[in-house]
Each structure stands twice: as structure tokens, then as C-alpha cells.
Amino acid sequence: MTEQEPYLIDILFDGDGGTREEILAATFKALHEHGYSELTVDDIGDEFEKSQSLIYHHYDSKDEVLLDLLELMIEHFESHKPGTYVSDPRDRIKTFVEMSVGLESMDRTAAGTFTELRAQAIHDDDYREQFVKYDEVIQEALADDIRKGIEAGAFRDVDAERMATWLYTVTVGTTFRSVTAGDSWIDMNEEEVNSHLENVLYR
Amino acid sequence: MTEQEPYLIDILFDGDGGTREEILAATFKALHEHGYSELTVDDIGDEFEKSQSLIYHHYDSKDEVLLDLLELMIEHFESHKPGTYVSDPRDRIKTFVEMSVGLESMDRTAAGTFTELRAQAIHDDDYREQFVKYDEVIQEALADDIRKGIEAGAFRDVDAERMATWLYTVTVGTTFRSVTAGDSWIDMNEEEVNSHLENVLYR
DNA sequence: GACTGTTGATTAAACATTCAATCAACAAGC
DNA sequence: GCTTGTTGATTGAATGTTTAATCAACAGTC
Missing domain, CATH: 1.10.10.60 (Homeodomain-like)
Incomplete structure (x- = not known):
């Protein structure tokens, strides 16, 4: 694609x-x-x-x-926000899901390092600050895309913020699990996520 | 409860x-x-x-x-597997969700420390080994409970393994997000998770 | 009187950071 | 166009602290 x-x-x-x-x-x-x-x-x-x-x-x-490396990586990942490349609402979400919870198109090297930096946020406020902001940016971009899809009639009238929160949380979990304990389960996870999107989001 | x-x-x-x-x-x-x-x-x-x-x-x-501390914590958390305390299938899942993605009943101190140990698995095979096993135990316990619920007629005939994979992945993401970047979003996340369970799992 | 648990002092290596000294580029003045 | 001074980049060695780990000595107990 x-x-x-x-x-x-x-x-x-x-x-x-x-x-x-x-x-x-x-x-x-x-x-x-x-x-x-x-x-x-x-x-x-x-x-x-x-x-x-x-x-x-x-x-x-x-x-x-x-910390400077973290800022650079955040810039990079923010450019991967949903909808940067594709314009159809459904494709935007699909691309985001694919890149975030899919087996193929994840950059494992970067994801592992990024995750390790994120873990520092547990005890370091400088890191935490960065990730609070980062999460907001990604989640808001997702919510925006969902809102646009609703307006365009491609999506049902769901709570966009709530859907975005959940979807982003799943991607965080998927990445963390896979970089720390392998990814034998990852296809099943993606299927269930897509099934939920089919059931409640896509019209 | x-x-x-x-x-x-x-x-x-x-x-x-x-x-x-x-x-x-x-x-x-x-x-x-x-x-x-x-x-x-x-x-x-x-x-x-x-x-x-x-x-x-x-x-x-x-x-x-x-590493010994990790083993102790893993023992502790494994005793928190779904269904250790409650017997009704739906209550078992609900309790697990509550304790894993809910705001109130999460042990933040333990969760943060446990997460930090998990992050070591990115580069340390001894840690990785522990978490691969741990994930299997938790996910299988979840899958078992779902299967029992299906047999008992309380749940629909879903793919138990797939549902368990997804549900566990959400809990991992919820914990990781909340210990690294706060939990202002956590209620919305829980609502969406419960909504999915209502839609496809609970009969 | 050997065995186990406990202590405070000690060691040797690893580590982040500093420093004194070159080097290359460039500009100013003549 | 040649000299002189200035600046920032770069280097290798040095510094002082932190750190994991060891050790010799002592106390209680069986």
C-alpha cells in the first residue's frame, strides 16, 4: 500500500x-x-x-x-501521525493501525530504543514531560482523523476522543509487549483490534 | 466489590x-x-x-x-490472575479489567517498578525469558476463563485466544502509559474496553 | 570449636567530566 | 599577499568520584 x-x-x-x-x-x-x-x-x-x-x-x-536524542525521535515519530500520507479517513486509520500494531511495518530498532527512553519517564520528569506531550499530539491527531471520518460519513457517530484513547493505548501495549517479549501473538491482536473497528467505527 | x-x-x-x-x-x-x-x-x-x-x-x-526480586513480583502478580477470587465468568473478567485498566484498584508503586523491570527485557535475555513466560501464564489464564464462560453460556462463541491476547495487550498498554505519562485518559480507555466486551463477549 | 550471619574497611575498575594542547579556517591590518 | 590574532573543532591524557565486589574480623549458636 x-x-x-x-x-x-x-x-x-x-x-x-x-x-x-x-x-x-x-x-x-x-x-x-x-x-x-x-x-x-x-x-x-x-x-x-x-x-x-x-x-x-x-x-x-x-x-x-x-534528551536531545529523545526530542529528535519524537519529531520523527510525530511525522508518522495518522493521516500524514493518506487522505481517505478509513485508510488513514488502517495505515496507522498497520504501522503501530502490525507485524511487518514496525521499525523494531527504533521502537525498542524509543520504548527504553519512555521507561525512563517513570522516574525522570524531563522524560515524562516529553512523553505526556507526545501522547497528547498522537492521540489528538487520531481523534481529529476520527472526527473527520464521522463528518465525511465514513464512520459512525462514536465518541472520537474515547476511541482515539483506546486505539492509542492498544498501540502502546502492542509495542511494549513485542519489544520486551516477542510477537508470536501479534497477528491475533491485530485481528481483534480490526474487528472492534469494523464493529463500532467503520460504517 | x-x-x-x-x-x-x-x-x-x-x-x-x-x-x-x-x-x-x-x-x-x-x-x-x-x-x-x-x-x-x-x-x-x-x-x-x-x-x-x-x-x-x-x-x-x-x-x-x-532477578530474584523479579521472580518474587511475578509470583505475586500471577496470583492476581483472572479468576483467582471470583467464580462467576463475567465477574472474573470484570475484576481483571478493573484491576488492570481501572484507575482505582491499580497498585501504582508495584506497577511502575514492574514496568521498569520489564523494560530491561529489551536488552537482557534473563529478563526477557521471565516475561515471555509470565505473559503466557496470564494470557492463558484469561483465555481459560473466557473458554469457561463460553461453555457456561455466559459468553458468546468468540475466539478465546484472540480475545485474551487483545485484552492482555490493552492492559499492558494501559499500565505502561499510565506509569510513564499519567492517567488523565484512563477512564475513557476503560469505557471503550468495556464497550467492546459488551458488544462481542458478554451475552 | 566449627558454622552462619553480620559488620566496617578496603580494593580495583569503571565512569563522567575536565583540561591543556593542537589544528584549521577565517578576518584584519599592513 | 603576507603576517598576526581569533574562533571553534578536535584530540589524548588526566582527574576525581562512584561503584560493585571482596575481605578480615567478630558474634552468636549448635
Whole structure:
């Protein structure tokens, strides 16, 4: 339907956005390899072409680097909001569901790293702030799309906010489950989600 | 309906299960306060009545303590499987939903810590193994209850496995969202989940 | 008097961060 | 167009702290 999106890692790499972006790309790679709790500045340095100490010329601390990476990833994922590519209401929702709870079109590398950053929000207010905002943006975009579908007559007259809340929560759960405990169950999950959408949303 | 369950922390504390359990209780507290990535053995020692170095008399390493805590928590949560307390099929599911996606009866402290441990499964195979097994147990218990409800005529003839997969995935998402980004949305989510259950499961 | 639990001090490595020193580019003044 | 000064990028080594883990000594108990 839509052609495969490029992986986040490639986006980080392609352009030469200067040293700061090289550092973020290195951080992303190191994070993917070592995990948040085991990540050291040296690990980042190893993935970084230039010297490790140069990181401190561009950032004040390790924390700052990680938070900057989070902001970059959030920007990227926000560009994946429902409806960015497709215009038919039903297709918008379908594409979002496919990319969020489907087996094929999920970027596992990015999803795992993003999830690990999200987990920091449990104890770190800087992270929490980012994710509260992010959740609002995604959920509101979903709700908007549902409202548009209702107006266009493609959807039934459901509570758009409520439907969006539920749908987004399912995607969060799907991602978290699959990056932490595999995805043998993922097709069944998608079927049930689609069945609910068929039953109550699509006209 | 059911009286408030005691918090996990209290269960860890009440009995005198000996020094090892005291260490686990201290670890749980320290984890809740500092978060996994910032947790040090000294932090555990601070929550522990006896000496920090005693930890190494009972455990070989910090990792081993954390993994043992995970096993204890998994045991605890498995005892919260659907249907442990109630016998009517519909009530079993309702109780499970309430405790997993409801605002009131969720043990936030335990949920946050448990979630943080789950996030480690992204990069640590020992954690992953535990959660793969845990997910299976919970999901199967749910599926069993649904099957029983179908047999008893209380539920419609749905695909029990598929329904259980979806329902469990929603609970994972609900917990993850709420411990990382608050729960202003949680009532709407619960309503939509219940609406789906009313539509397709309950007869 | 051996065995188990407990303690405070100690060690060695890992770690985030700093620092002094080059280097390359560019601009100003002559 | 050659010198001199300035700036930002970059490096490798050094610093001081944190941290997991060990150890020697002591106490109670069977």
C-alpha cells in the first residue's frame, strides 16, 4: 500500500547535519546495542567517528545528549501521525493501525530504543514531560482523523476522543509487549483490534 | 466489590521471611525511589536495616538480587490472575479489567517498578525469558476463563485466544502509559474496553 | 570449636567530566 | 599577499568520584 518507510537510523545518518547529529546517531546506535542502563559515554564514543571527549564540546552532559536524542525521535515519530500520507479517513486509520500494531511495518530498532527512553519517564520528569506531550499530539491527531471520518460519513457517530484513547493505548501495549517479549501473538491482536473497528467505527 | 488488595510492598514486609526477603524488600523500595538505571547497591543498603555488604553474603551479585526480586513480583502478580477470587465468568473478567485498566484498584508503586523491570527485557535475555513466560501464564489464564464462560453460556462463541491476547495487550498498554505519562485518559480507555466486551463477549 | 550471619574497611575498575594542547579556517591590518 | 590574532573543532591524557565486589574480623549458636 504505502512503500516501506526508511528506518530512523538511516534518516539520522544520511544528511550531514554536522557533528551534533553525528553524536546523536552514535548515541542511538550505542543505546540500541547496550541499553539505557548500561550505556556509557565511552560506548557512544565507540560509535562516533571522532573523539569521545568532543561530545562534551557540543553537550554539557550525557543526560543532555540522551534528551536531545529523545526530542529528535519524537519529531520523527510525530511525522508518522495518522493521516500524514493518506487522505481517505478509513485508510488513514488502517495505515496507522498497520504501522503501530502490525507485524511487518514496525521499525523494531527504533521502537525498542524509543520504548527504553519512555521507561525512563517513570522516574525522570524531563522524560515524562516529553512523553505526556507526545501522547497528547498522537492521540489528538487520531481523534481529529476520527472526527473527520464521522463528518465525511465514513464512520459512525462514536465518541472520537474515547476511541482515539483506546486505539492509542492498544498501540502502546502492542509495542511494549513485542519489544520486551516477542510477537508470536501479534497477528491475533491485530485481528481483534480490526474487528472492534469494523464493529463500532467503520460504517 | 472485592476489598482492596494489600500492596506488594506490605506483603514483602509483613512476614519475616528472613534476611533474603528483607533484602528484596529493600531492593524494591530502592528501585521505586531511584529507578533501575540509577540504582546502586548502596541505595539498596540504605533501605536495608543491616549492613550493605551482607547482601553479598546472600547473593552473588547485584544482578542476581534484581532477578530474584523479579521472580518474587511475578509470583505475586500471577496470583492476581483472572479468576483467582471470583467464580462467576463475567465477574472474573470484570475484576481483571478493573484491576488492570481501572484507575482505582491499580497498585501504582508495584506497577511502575514492574514496568521498569520489564523494560530491561529489551536488552537482557534473563529478563526477557521471565516475561515471555509470565505473559503466557496470564494470557492463558484469561483465555481459560473466557473458554469457561463460553461453555457456561455466559459468553458468546468468540475466539478465546484472540480475545485474551487483545485484552492482555490493552492492559499492558494501559499500565505502561499510565506509569510513564499519567492517567488523565484512563477512564475513557476503560469505557471503550468495556464497550467492546459488551458488544462481542458478554451475552 | 566449627558454622552462619553480620559488620566496617578496603580494593580495583569503571565512569563522567575536565583540561591543556593542537589544528584549521577565517578576518584584519599592513 | 603576507603576517598576526581569533574562533571553534578536535584530540589524548588526566582527574576525581562512584561503584560493585571482596575481605578480615567478630558474634552468636549448635
